Amino acid sequence: MDTMQPSDSALISLYIAGQESAFAQLLERHKARVFTTIQLIVRDPDTAEDLLQDTFIKAIHTLKSGRYNEEGKFSSWICRIAHNMAIDAFRREKRSPMVSLDTTTHPFNSLSLAEEGTEAMLTREETHERLRGLIQELPAAQKEVLLMRHYGDMSFQEIADATGVSINTALGRMRYALINLRKKMAAQPVFDDSNLYPRHPAPVRVQRVTG
Amino acid sequence: MIQTFTQDTLLRYVYNELPAEEQREVEQALLHDPELATTCADLLLAQRSLDDLRTAPSERTTQNILHYSRTFPRLK
Numbered sequence: 001m002d003t004m005q006p007s008d009s010a011l012i013s014l015y016i017a018g019q020e021s022a023f024a025q026l027l028e029r030h031k032a033r034v035f036t037t038i039q040l041i042v043r044d045p046d047t048a049e050d051l052l053q054d055t056f057i058k059a060i061h062t063l064k065s066g067r068y069n070e071e072g073k074f075s076s077w078i079c080r081i082a083h084n085m086a087i088d089a090f091r092r093e094k095r096s097p098m099v100s101l102d103t104t105t106h107p108f109n110s111l112s113l114a115e116e117g118t119e120a121m122l123t124r125e126e127t128h129e130r131l132r133g134l135i136q137e138l139p140a141a142q143k144e145v146l147l148m149r150h151y152g153d154m155s156f157q158e159i160a161d162a163t164g165v166s167i168n169t170a171l172g173r174m175r176y177a178l179i180n181l182r183k184k185m186a187a188q189p190v191f192d193d194s195n196l197y198p199r200h201p202a203p204v205r206v207q208r209v210t211g
Numbered sequence: 212m213i214q215t216f217t218q219d220t221l222l223r224y225v226y227n228e229l230p231a232e233e234q235r236e237v238e239q240a241l242l243h244d245p246e247l248a249t250t251c252a253d254l255l256l257a258q259r260s261l262d263d264l265r266t267a268p269s270e271r272t273t274q275n276i277l278h279y280s281r282t283f284p285r286l287k
Contacts, residue, residue, distance in 0.1 A: 020280060023277070024277055027277065031267065031268055032268075035267065048268070052276075053276055056276045057279055060276075061283070064283055064284070131263075135264075150261050151265070155228055156223065175219065175222050178254055
């Protein structure tokens with residue numbers, strides 16, 4: 001149960017005190033979210049892997065040098081580092097959208113996909129690739145809020161503070177991002193719900209994220 | 212009496228950012244307002260599709276980070 005898990009703050013304290021296993025837990029807890037954020041910005045799995053390493057290396061330096069500021073959530077902090085690094089890398093390299101042919105790493109390494117048949121896996125991956133494409137088509141401000149809120153675990157107020165807008169603007173951008181995505185998905189048959197999440201048959205009303 | 216809620220309140224609801232009391236009010240309203248429930252379902256479906264995009268990095272990258280941490284000296 002989640003209640004038995006040590007908090008991020010507790011793990012950080014243990015890590016700073018010299019317990020390496022605490023950092024392993026932090027990494028395990030946050031790596032997928034951070035990696036997804038980076039991948040949706042740079043769109044290249046290899047670059048995303050490199051940037052994930054750079055992100056956590058920066059965190060290691062900050063934590064081990066005693067410069068970590070406990071004021072905010074670790075999850076928001078690490079995601080802001082990742083977001084900034086990914087944006088910098090994207091601007092620096094002016095990378096065009098790429099499709100990796102390396103199927104040994106992404107996106108077929110997700111556990112939920114590995115358990116499925118090849119055809120279902122390919123259909124789902126095609127659907128996911130198109131969804132990634134739709135996210136890229138969002139206006140930059142909407143995409144930024146979407147990544148920070150959904151994958152970065154930042155509250156709308158934290159996003160507002162980080163991006164220098166009001167909370168109402170942040171909420172509005174997120175709302176339009178989700179509405180835009182749903183409209184575009186509804187317009188494409190490949191986004192039939194069964195192609196997206198057949199493994200979660202529970203009613204959607206009980207699927208709210210936990211904060 | 213059923214309250215009306217703004218779209219922004221609904222968005223904060225699906226992202227679990229509402230105070231407990233306001234959350235309960237939204238949940239009550241969802242039971243009696245089909246239009247609100249449809250809008251909420253749309254937001255939740257978008258959320259779920261985004262959840263499905265979540266992918267993990269390679270094990271090699273994870274091990275590289277852990278190795279770096281083990282070998283990086285404590286500077287404090």
